[in-house]
Amino acid sequence: MKNQKDYSKILEFLRPKDIPKGKYFLKQGQWSDEIAFIEKGAFQLTYTNKGKQWTKGFSFESDWLGSLRSLVSKQANLYSSIALENSKILSISYSNLVTNVDSTYLRTELLLPFAIDLYLKKEEREFDFLSLSAEERYKKFLDQCGSNAKRLKQNHIASYLGITNVALSRIHSRIFNLG
Numbered sequence: 266m267k268n269q270k271d272y273s274k275i276l277e278f279l280r281p282k283d284i285p286k287g288k289y290f291l292k293q294g295q296w297s298d299e300i301a302f303i304e305k306g307a308f309q310l311t312y313t314n315k316g317k318q319w320t321k322g323f324s325f326e327s328d329w330l331g332s333l334r335s336l337v338s339k340q341a342n343l344y345s346s347i348a349l350e351n352s353k354i355l356s357i358s359y360s361n362l363v364t365n366v367d368s369t370y371l372r373t374e375l376l377l378p379f380a381i382d383l384y385l386k387k388e389e390r391e392f393d394f395l396s397l398s399a400e401e402r403y404k405k406f407l408d409q410c411g412s413n414a415k416r417l418k419q420n421h422i423a424s425y426l427g428i429t430n431v432a433l434s435r436i437h438s439r440i441f442n443l444g
Contacts, residue, residue, distance in 0.1 A: 274366055275375065279355040284308075290330050290346040290354065297342060298359040300331030300379070306352020307416050311424075312344050320424035322386065323349075325413050330354065333383055336376070350416065399428045400436045 284290055284306065291297050293313055303326050310321040321344050324330055332342040336359045362371055393402050403426055407414055414422070423433040 274370055275357060275362060278357050278362055278365070280357070282354050282356045284348040284352045284354060286348050286350050286352075288348050290348065291332055291335075291342045291344070293343060293345040294341050296339060297332060297335050298339075299356050300329060300336065300359055301354040301356040303328050303330060304353040304355060306354070307349040307413065308346045308352065309349050309417075309421055310344050310346050318424065319427075320421055322390075322425065323410070323413070323417065323421075325416075329379055329382075331359075331379070333380055349418075349421075394427060399426060399432060400440070402426050403433065403436050404440065 279302070281304075282301070290299075290301060290308060293311075303324055305326060308324045308330060310324065312319045312321055324346070330346050332344070334340055335342050362375075393405065397405065403422075406422065406426065410417075419433055419437075420430050423430045426433065428436075
């Protein structure tokens with residue numbers, strides 16, 4: 266796991282699960298109390314409205330998946346998590362954890378780091394959209410995503426950056442001097 270926190274108190278609750286490519290871990294509009302650690306695979310996090318889809322982000326090995334909104338407020342997910350490749354996760358029922366694990370441990374060792382990570386990503390993403398050009402956002406994405414970027418389709422990356430596929434193609438060509 267990415268950070269070296271002691272997750273021994275929740276290990277007995279982890280359940281391995283395979284998520285085939287194209288299948289959902291979370292579905293927008295549905296409630297879920299599941300969170301999961303990605304052992305292998307990639308997920309696209311998407312918003313859909315009136316038939317149009319936007320990419321919120323991507324998750325890869327050693328990332329956690331889950332909707333904080335669903336866990337905390339018991340409301341429906343605002344986004345979906347779709348497997349971009351055959352994936353293996355370790356899934357946990359949050360309500361089962363709340364019943365069986367010390368609440369202080371859950372808040373400080375699991376939920377708080379999860380919430381902080383989500384908040385920091387959201388704050389940085391908002392800043393990027395307001396202050397960086399599309400080309401700067403793409404360069405930053407490539408830097409942060411590293412080799413995982415090669416696992417993604419160009420239209421997913423363009424959606425994440427808030428630009429068209431054509432604009433991404435032009436930026437990509439300019440950055441890599443492809444013509």
